[in-house]
Every structure is written in C-alpha cells, then in structure tokens.
Amino acid sequence: MDTGYNYAYLDEQTKRMIRRAILKAVAIPGYQVPFAGREMPLPYGWGTGGIQLTAAVIGPDDTLKVIDQGADDTTNAVSIRRFFARTAAVATTEKTTEATVIQTRHRIPETPLREGQMLIYQVPIPEPLRWMEPRETETRKMHALQEYGVMHVKLYEDIAHYGRIATSYNYPVLVNGRYVMAPSPIPKFDNPKMDRMPALQLFGAGREKRIYAVPPYTRVESLDFDDHPFEVQTWDGACALCGATDSYLDEVVTDDAGGRMFVCSDSDYCGDRRAAGHVGDQGATAADYVRVTEAGQ
Amino acid sequence: MYVAVKGGEAAIDNAHRLLAEERRGNPDVPELTVAQIREQMALAVDRVMTEGSLYDRDLAALAIKQAHGDLVEAIFLIRAYRTTLPRLAVSEPIDTNAMHVRRRISATYKDLPGGQVLGPTFDYTHRLLDFALAAEGTADNTGPAPAEAPVERCARVTDLLNDEGLIQGEGDPGGPVGDITRAPVTYPCDRDVRLQTLARADEGWLLALGYSTQRGYANNHPFAGEIRMGEVSVEIVPEDLGFAVCIGEITVTECEMINQFKGSKTAPPQFTRGYGLTFGFGERKAMSMALVDRALRGGDLGEDVVAPAQDQEFVLSHGDNVEASGFVQHLKLPHYVDFQGELVTVRALRAKAEETR
Numbered sequence: 001m002d003t004g005y006n007y008a009y010l011d012e013q014t015k016r017m018i019r020r021a022i023l024k025a026v027a028i029p030g031y032q033v034p035f036a037g038r039e040m041p042l043p044y045g046w047g048t049g050g051i052q053l054t055a056a057v058i059g060p061d062d063t064l065k066v067i068d069q070g071a072d073d074t075t076n077a078v079s080i081r082r083f084f085a086r087t088a089a090v091a092t093t094e095k096t097t098e099a100t101v102i103q104t105r106h107r108i109p110e111t112p113l114r115e116g117q118m119l120i121y122q123v124p125i126p127e128p129l130r131w132m133e134p135r136e137t138e139t140r141k142m143h144a145l146q147e148y149g150v151m152h153v154k155l156y157e158d159i160a161h162y163g164r165i166a167t168s169y170n171y172p173v174l175v176n177g178r179y180v181m182a183p184s185p186i187p188k189f190d191n192p193k194m195d196r197m198p199a200l201q202l203f204g205a206g207r208e209k210r211i212y213a214v215p216p217y218t219r220v221e222s223l224d225f226d227d228h229p230f231e232v233q234t235w236d237g238a239c240a241l242c243g244a245t246d247s248y249l250d251e252v253v254t255d256d257a258g259g260r261m262f263v264c265s266d267s268d269y270c271g272d273r274r275a276a277g278h279v280g281d282q283g284a285t286a287a288d289y290v291r292v293t294e295a296g297q
Numbered sequence: 298m299y300v301a302v303k304g305g306e307a308a309i310d311n312a313h314r315l316l317a318e319e320r321r322g323n324p325d326v327p328e329l330t331v332a333q334i335r336e337q338m339a340l341a342v343d344r345v346m347t348e349g350s351l352y353d354r355d356l357a358a359l360a361i362k363q364a365h366g367d368l369v370e371a372i373f374l375i376r377a378y379r380t381t382l383p384r385l386a387v388s389e390p391i392d393t394n395a396m397h398v399r400r401r402i403s404a405t406y407k408d409l410p411g412g413q414v415l416g417p418t419f420d421y422t423h424r425l426l427d428f429a430l431a432a433e434g435t436a437d438n439t440g441p442a443p444a445e446a447p448v449e450r451c452a453r454v455t456d457l458l459n460d461e462g463l464i465q466g467e468g469d470p471g472g473p474v475g476d477i478t479r480a481p482v483t484y485p486c487d488r489d490v491r492l493q494t495l496a497r498a499d500e501g502w503l504l505a506l507g508y509s510t511q512r513g514y515a516n517n518h519p520f521a522g523e524i525r526m527g528e529v530s531v532e533i534v535p536e537d538l539g540f541a542v543c544i545g546e547i548t549v550t551e552c553e554m555i556n557q558f559k560g561s562k563t564a565p566p567q568f569t570r571g572y573g574l575t576f577g578f579g580e581r582k583a584m585s586m587a588l589v590d591r592a593l594r595g596g597d598l599g600e601d602v603v604a605p606a607q608d609q610e611f612v613l614s615h616g617d618n619v620e621a622s623g624f625v626q627h628l629k630l631p632h633y634v635d636f637q638g639e640l641v642t643v644r645a646l647r648a649k650a651e652e653t654r
Contacts, residue, residue, distance in 0.1 A: 005381065009381075011381070034481035034483065035481060036478070036479050036480050036481055037481065038380045039376040039377050039380040039478075039619065040377065040380075041377040043373070043619075043622070043623035043626065043627065044619060044620045044623030044624055044627075045623040045624035045625075045626065045627030045630075046623060046627050046630065048623075068630065068631060069631045069633055069634045070634060073305050074305060075305040075308060075309060076631075077305070078305035078306050078309060079305075082309075105630075106632070106634045106635060107634055124624070124627070134610075135484075136483075136484055136610060137484050137485065137610065162646055162649075164645070164646075166642055166646065168635070168638030168639050168641060168642040169634070169635040169638045169639075170635075185632075185634075186634075187634055187635065187637070187638040188638065207620045207623065207624055209481040209482075210481075233637075233638060233641045235641075248634065248637075249637070250633050250634065250637055251633075251637055251640060265633075265634050265637075
C-alpha cells in the first residue's frame with residue numbers, strides 16, 4: 001500500500017466531516033448538503049465528489065467497483081479504481097453483485113442492487129434548477145419553499161415545442177415527495193431504477209461542494225404530466241454482442257460508411273450474459289469473452 | 298467482429314511514460330534544476346504560490362518543473378498537496394505597515410512620507426528582446442544594482458486620507474475569519490471570504506474583470522493609492538507561550554485602490570477602497586484584485602449591482618482556475634451514454650418533424 005497519506009487518502013477529520021454531511025443527507029432525502037469539499041489529487045469534474053464520498057465510507061472489508069458510462073474499463077474508471085487500490089488497499093471487482101461500494105459516472109448498473117450495497121454517483125452540477133436560475137441564493141429559496149413551478153414550465157415548454165419532453169439525461173426527479181433532485185447525468189432510462197432501490201444512493205459534487213442522498217427504499221419519481229407520462233429510451237435492435245433488449249445501448253460507429261451497431265453500455269452485464277451463452281448478431285461466444293484485469297493486479 | 302476497446306490500464310501507464318519523456322525534452326540539453334526555477338523564474342513561482350495558496354518557493358518551483366511550466370497545472374499540484382497538510386497554527390494578521398519595503402509607489406501623491414521607491418519593476422523597460430540574454434553565460438553589463446536600504450515602516454496613503462475622514466474606514470468586523478478551504482461558501486458572503494477567494498483566484502480572470510470595471514461595467518474611478526512590495530514577518534501566538542513569536546518572513550505585494558464615490562442613500566460621499574494582496578511580487582494581480590474587491594462592495598455601499606464584476610456569485614464561483622480547468626477539461630471524458638440519449642431524442646424529434654411536413 002502506498003504510504004505517506006492516510007488510509008483512503010483523506011485525513012480522518014475530513015472523513016468525519018464528510019460522514020456528518022452524509023448522515024444529514026440521508027436524514028433529508030434529496031436535500032443538497034453543503035460540505036467543505038477538499039482539493040483532491042484528481043481534477044475537479046473528474047469525480048472528486050464521488051471520490052471523497054467513497055474515501056469517507058470505504059473500509060478494508062469493502063469490495064469496490066468503479067464504472068464510467070456503465071463500463072469498468074473506461075480510462076477514468078480505471079484511474080479512480082487504481083487510486084483506491086493504492087490508497088485504501090481495497091479489493092476491487094467488476095462484478096456488480098460482488099461489490100459493496102460502486103462508484104459510478106453516468107449510469108446505474110443493469111443488475112438490480114441489493115441491501116447493504118452503496119451506489120456513489122459523481123455529480124457535476126447538483127442543482128436541478130441551475131439551468132432555469134443560475135443563482136444559488138435564489139435556488140436555495142426555491143427548494144425551501146418547494147417552489148418548483150419553473151421546472152414544470154420548462155418540461156411543459158418542451159411538450160409545447162416538440163410534442164414531448166426533450167430531456168434525455170439528468171432528468172429531474174422528486175425524492176420522497178419533497179425535494180426536486182438532479183440524478184446526475186444518468187440517462188433517463190436509469191431513473192426508474194432509483195425508485196425504492198434497496199441500496200443506499202449517495203451523490204457527491206466535489207467542485208460544487210454538495211452531498212445528497214436517497215436512502216434505501218425511498219420514493220423517487222421522475223417529473224411528468226398525467227397526459228405526458230414519463231418514458232424511457234427504447235431501441236429497435238438488441239445488443240450486437242449479447243442480444244440483450246432490456247439494457248441501455250451505446251451506439252458504436254464501425255466504418256467510414258456510417259455503419260453502426262449497438263452494444264450494452266454496462267460491460268459487466270453484457271459479459272455475464274455472454275458467459276451464460278447469450279449471443280447477439282455479432283456476438284462473441286463465451287470462450288471468446290475474457291474479463292479484463294482486476295484493478296491493482 | 299466488434300472488439301470492445303480494452304486495456305485502459307496499459308494506455309494510462311504509457312501516457313505517463315510519454316509525459317515524462319515530453320517533460321524532459323531533448324536529453325542533450327541539461328536538465329533544469331528546481332533551484333534554477335526558484336531563482337530565475339521567480340515570478341512564475343510567485344504566481345503558483347499565490348494561487349496555489351501555499352508559501353513555499355521550493356515546492357512551487359518543483360511543481361512548475363513537474364508541470365512542464367504549465368502554471369495552472371502547477372497550481373493544481375500545490376493545491377492537492379496543501380490540502381493534506383495539518384493546520385498547526387493560525388498566524389496573526391501580517392502587518393504591512395512594518396514591511397521592509399523594496400517597492401512602494403503611489404499614484405495619488407507626488408511625494409509622501411517614505412517616498413516613491415521604484416524597486417525592481419518592468420514598468421519603464423522598453424519591451425525590446427534582449428538578445429544578449431540569449432547568449433548564455435555572459436554577464437549582465439549593467440553592473441550590480443545600487444545598494445539601497447529597504448524603507449522601514451512608512452505611513453500608508455489610505456491612513457493619511459483616513460485621518461481626514463475622507464475615506465471609508467475599514468474597521469475590524471470582529472469574529473473569526475472565514476476559510477473557504479474548511480467551510481463551503483454560501484452566498485451572499487462577507488468580505489473576508491470574498492478576499493480569500495479573490496486571493497486564490499486566477500490572475501487572468503481578475504485582470505479581465507478588473508479591466509471591465511475600467512471600461513464602464515461598474516466604473517468606480519480608481520486611483521492606485523498605494524502599491525507596496527517587500528518582506529513582512531509572520532507571527533503566531535503559541536498557546537503555551539501566550540505571546541507572538543515570529544516564525545518567518547514572506548514577500549508580499551499589496552495594493553490599495555482609492556475610488557471615487559459620490560455617496561448613496563446609505564453612505565456619505567467619500568473615497569472608498571479596494572484591496573489586493575499576493576504572495577511574492579504579483580503587482581498585476583494585486584491591482585486587479587483591488588479593482589474587483591471594490592466592485593464587489595457595491596452592494597454594501599448601496600450601489601446598483603448591474604455589472605458582472607459586481608456580481609458575487611458570478612465573480613467568486615468562476616475564478617478558481619483549478620475548479621474551472623477541471624470542469625472545462627472533464628468534457629474530454631466519455632459522454633457517450635448521454636450523447637446516445639440525445640441521439641435517440643433528436644432522431645425521434647426529426648422523425649416527428651418529417652411526419653408532419
């Protein structure tokens with residue numbers, strides 16, 4: 001283990017400060033708790049909020065999974081996983097089911113999470129009202145007074161202009177019937193997974209210095225209208241590798257002539273399906289599928 | 298068959314190796330030493346210390362070397378190091394009246410106690426490339442600078458005005474001073490927090506905002522009341538001693554701007570102040586900071602807040618170059634999940650538009 005720094009990089013005082021903020025966030029679901037975010041050795045905007053949360057909750061018995069865009073092998077996910085393998089000597093995994101702590105950017109794993117797991121979101125802009133009102137002095141009041149009319153007006157204007165709500169990611173949700181919350185830039189496809197999730201969901205915005213949370217089994221509703229109910233993205237095709245039709249698909253451009261294919265964004269989910277013998281129309285067989293390295297090895 | 302891009306770990310390791318090679322440059326050219334950077338790129342060191350918020354010339358020089366001379370990257374390195382340091386003590390306020398002044402100028406009085414001391418300044422240099430410098434190893438032909446005793450304890454211009462009651466008093470608002478590295482900023486915030494934020498803010502950001510106030514966006518007719526640069530002692534009061542002891546000396550640049558003010562409903566006509574302070578010799582930043590500090594006091598003085606430089610949230614939340622650089626550059630990270638969501642939406646919207654055409 002790398003020495004010279006405290007376990008999991010942050011000093012214990014800082015961890016305590018963050019844990020206090022987490023407790024407050026859990027007690028007031030969806031409320032953005034200001035915290036004295038520290039400068040991390042990774043750049044702002046690259047997951048410093050999530051990293052601080054993970055550093056504050058992780059222990060030697062934990063197993064950590066880090067994903068970016070649903071995949072374990074994207075460079076920033078690799079970098080963050082390595083950071084904790086180095087500073088916290090923690091076991092890492094790519095298996096959603098084996099992880100106790102999952103740090104994520106932009107996705108919720110396809111495999112349903114269970115009690116005892118923690119899902120830690122990296123959040124760029126924690127304020128869902130920011131695009132309508134850039135001033136925090138104002139948005140704080142709006143949250144306090146539950147004055148969310150502007151958000152509904154925005155969604156309504158979408159319908160008036162385009163015939164549908166045009167927000168496809170970071171789709172606003174109402175938590176526990178009280179606070180409107182930014183789910184971080186996950187696709188709206190993932191929003192329903194947040195509702196009454198058995199795992200604890202923590203959100204960390206390092207640059208903006210805010211922590212918020214959705215405790216297990218808490219109601220999370222995506223904002224909508226009776227005559228324009230919330231709906232998620234769908235694809236005509238299936239994953240070209242594993243044939244899944246129920247997962248979020250990434251579009252991959254395969255040649256200069258505009259050829260493209262769709263594959264699961266959740267690399268662990270896709271791999272498991274292939275290992276179980278599912279094959280898509282360009283699918284690999286189970287024998288072809290080799291899970292990439294466990295971090296730290 | 299499609300093969301997903303794997304091997305992020307190897308790619309990252311290779312990137313680090315390439316970076317190290319780029320940093321070193323041509324190995325036939327002797328390697329820069331940290332001491333050379335510390336001594337010969339002193340103004341870069343000063344900027345990194347100021348915006349990195351850590352007074353340590355050697356570490357700042359090391360950061361500049363490690364960052365290939367990219368000062369914002371060097372500032373980031375220093376900040377990430379600084380945040381891990383324990384807080385052993387809080388110093389007493391530095392006394393710039395007692396500064397060993399190496400430079401001190403005032404634009405408001407032709408002469409004044411302590412005099413005008415030009416010191417080491419670019420101000421009256423002609424910006425002609427000095428090709429003699431390119432021939433390394435040749436001694437400078439101007440000879441040694443005249444030995445000039447530093448000026449000790451000279452009166453401040455703003456104090457002279459204050460004696461006449463012509464300038465807004467500063468006073469000590471009392472209470473502990475805020476610290477944005479230990480408590481999140483909430484808006485609106487008081488001047489202590491504003492000044493700390495400005496002191497750490499990007500020089501270019503403050504320069505542009507200060508400049509905007511001179512061009513009519515929150516014009517407040519500034520005069521450079523006084524700029525001084527020199528050494529001050531840093532003192533702490535150890536708990537078991539109960540009196541102040543000096544723990545070292547630092548170089549700082551201080552600027553006090555004096556601004557016209559015609560008075561408002563809440564304040565009488567008087568001169569008002571803007572304050573700037575940097576580590577080392579950072580005159581451009583100290584002046585810019587003073588302009589922006591004054592602009593941000595508009596609200597307290599009952600002025601209409603109409604210009605960007607007067608807007609606390611706008612000025613303070615966008616001035617940190619470590620934050621800004623990180624967030625701007627995070628756009629390099631993959632966003633293909635979000636982008637796919639947008640593709641699905643745009644295709645659906647276009648399909649609908651086609652239908653109705």
